[in-house]
Amino acid sequence: MADQIFYGxxxxxxxxxxxxxxxxxxxxxxKDISDNLAITKPTILKILRTLEYCGFVxxxxxxxxxxxxxxxxxxxxxxxxxxxxxxxxxxxLEQLRDKTNETINLGIVEKxxxxxxxxxxxxxxxxxxxxVGGTMHMYSSAMGKTFLAHYTPEKLTKYLENTSLVSLTxxxxxxxxxxxxDLEQVRQxxxxxxxxxxxxxxxxxxxxxxxxxxxYGAFSISAPEYRVTKKVLHEFIKYGKEAQxxxxxxxx
Amino acid sequence: MADQIFYGxxxxxxxxxxxxxxxxxxxxxxKDISDNLAITKPTILKILRTLEYCGFVxxxxxxxxxxxxxxxxxxxxxxxxxxxxxxxxxxxLEQLRDKTNETINLGIVEKxxxxxxxxxxxxxxxxxxxxVGGTMHMYSSAMGKTFLAHYTPEKLTKYLENTSLVSLTxxxxxxxxxxxxDLEQVRQxxxxxxxxxxxxxxxxxxxxxxxxxxxYGAFSISAPEYRVTKKVLHEFIKYGKEAQxxxxxxxx
DNA sequence: TTAATAGTTTCTTATTTAGAAATTATTGTA
DNA sequence: TACAATAATTTCTAAATAAGAAACTATTAA
Numbered sequence: 295m296a297d298q299i300f301y302g303x304x305x306x307x308x309x310x311x312x313x314x315x316x317x318x319x320x321x322x323x324x325k326d327i328s329d330n331l332a333i334t335k336p337t338i339l340k341i342l343r344t345l346e347y348c349g350f351v352x353x354x355x356x357x358x359x360x361x362x363x364x365x366x367x368x369x370x371x372x373x374x375x376x377x378x379x380x381x382x383x384x385x386x387l388e389q390l391r392d393k394t395n396e397t398i399n400l401g402i403v404e405k406x407x408x409x410x411x412x413x414x415x416x417x418x419x420x421x422x423x424x425x426v427g428g429t430m431h432m433y434s435s436a437m438g439k440t441f442l443a444h445y446t447p448e449k450l451t452k453y454l455e456n457t458s459l460v461s462l463t464x465x466x467x468x469x470x471x472x473x474x475x476d477l478e479q480v481r482q483x484x485x486x487x488x489x490x491x492x493x494x495x496x497x498x499x500x501x502x503x504x505x506x507x508x509x510y511g512a513f514s515i516s517a518p519e520y521r522v523t524k525k526v527l528h529e530f531i532k533y534g535k536e537a538q539x540x541x542x543x544x545x546x
Numbered sequence: 547m548a549d550q551i552f553y554g555x556x557x558x559x560x561x562x563x564x565x566x567x568x569x570x571x572x573x574x575x576x577k578d579i580s581d582n583l584a585i586t587k588p589t590i591l592k593i594l595r596t597l598e599y600c601g602f603v604x605x606x607x608x609x610x611x612x613x614x615x616x617x618x619x620x621x622x623x624x625x626x627x628x629x630x631x632x633x634x635x636x637x638x639l640e641q642l643r644d645k646t647n648e649t650i651n652l653g654i655v656e657k658x659x660x661x662x663x664x665x666x667x668x669x670x671x672x673x674x675x676x677x678v679g680g681t682m683h684m685y686s687s688a689m690g691k692t693f694l695a696h697y698t699p700e701k702l703t704k705y706l707e708n709t710s711l712v713s714l715t716x717x718x719x720x721x722x723x724x725x726x727x728d729l730e731q732v733r734q735x736x737x738x739x740x741x742x743x744x745x746x747x748x749x750x751x752x753x754x755x756x757x758x759x760x761x762y763g764a765f766s767i768s769a770p771e772y773r774v775t776k777k778v779l780h781e782f783i784k785y786g787k788e789a790q791x792x793x794x795x796x797x798x
Numbered sequence: 799t800t801a802a803t804a805g806t807t808t809c810t811t812a813t814t815t816a817g818a819a820a821t822t823a824t825t826g827t828a
Numbered sequence: 829t830a831c832a833a834t835a836a837t838t839t840c841t842a843a844a845t846a847a848g849a850a851a852c853t854a855t856t857a858a
Contacts, residue, residue, distance in 0.1 A: 301556075301592040301593070301595070301596055302556045302560070302592070302593060302596035302597075303556075304553075304554045304555075304556050304557050305556050305557060305560055305593070305596050305597070305600065306596065306599075306600065308554070308557055309600045309602075312621070316620065316621055316624050340553040340554070341553070341554060341557070343553070344553055344554035344557050344558065345554075345557070347558075348557065348558070348561045349657075350561075352656070361628065362621060362624060362625045362628065363625070364625055364654075364656055364661045364679060365679075366618060366621040366622045366624070366625045366679075367622050367625050367626060367661070367663070367678060367679030368568065368622075368677075368678075368679030368680060369564070369568055369614060369618040369621065369622060369679070370618045370619050370620075370621060370622015370623060370625070370626070370679065371622060371677055371678045371679045372568050372614060372618070372679075373614045373615070373616060373618045373619050373622070374619060374622075375677075376613065376614065404604070404616055405601075409616045409619070411619070425620075425623055425627075426619055426620075426623045427616060427617075427618075427619030427620030427621070427622065427623045427624075428620060
């Protein structure tokens, strides 16, 4: 890491500290941070002060604990707004949610990962661990597999070279050839299935949003496995394809 | 600035660069940034690379332009979730929006500014310039004035010492005594009025969410001035107070 | 009251930064 | 296609910053 990036050492440390705060579910103390990162207390303290000065972090003066600053609300809002695919697909995905009564996800690819852009939960939705802004692997998720299925052979090869197919559930595809066969099927049927490959108990069907070889994103229907009978799956596919067509019409 | 903070020079520059990107409405080039900030191109370039490495920034390899990274979606989501006041008030504020058919805002105080936490737009809402995560002055906004009205005299004095009452519209209160009188009235009537003091054409009524001397935030009803007749104002106050009471009941 | 723990300051060397200048790439134009 | 203009990138080194050990102070727990 340090041999590649030789500039902004404080920035890299600040990122580590910020991530530590983000990943904690409560405000954290200086000690918490120094216990968990390989940076000494004086250095962390100085960085925290600068982060606080910038508004990236808040220090509760009573508990002396640090939490994320509201600056990120502004930044996050801005990023969300920059993806107009989100606004564009909203009404169709809402319709899809109401028809299926299951959770609908919208995602894009970034650095060979699926980034969750939007999530529409149904009244009977089971809490998924995913949250907006979170990332998923391509090889294990329904949206990811629709993207991979549309990669050029070269791009796919490169992806597979840089990715180890780590098992996330007993069903995760960890064999390259099996994955390739699966992607071939995705291309043929024009949707991808995540048969509890990415997250325990969760079954997904994914659809790509591609027009004139521009990939705008993908969406998926998520449901607890036990609810997805053959009949339900057929409905998911039917409604999903309908939504896909409608969205493609308004794209561009 | 530099005489106070002597640590994290790169961090401070990174903040400037990030803010420049946030405030631009399109992706920006290295030149754009260097033209607008007092930092030289080589330095900006090196910082951008580190920011990109961290995921804070994306570089479009075709246009060579930079935009905000999706990491901020995750951070922003996390910050939003940390304020459960947002979840708690949602249903009541939705009801209030439907009753008034105007935009409802939810805010908190941070560093003597109002941070907009949530915004519920009505069907006939005029586009306000405010967006979630954005900040407003305390002295000119309805929410801000409800907060100020509940400051201790010492805190208010300190606030006034550190704040210059800059005029944002012809109606902005720029005189300390006038503001103090206004705050006294806020305390008496238990709501604050922003009579086009913060933003052209926009009239607001603000209500504080305070219980057992804990201030949880404030909300306001925003409408274009021309729609706020005496009759409408009375409705705003009536419905606003009702919402305030209902929310206070579920707080804590 | 004391012990233990956490937060903060000071200080110095090793490391990093910053920008001028040169270089290379890219874009627009004749 | 070549040329000019503009933008991006690299190199280099003096000047500025960072990092952590050690000492110190505040806070908490016993």
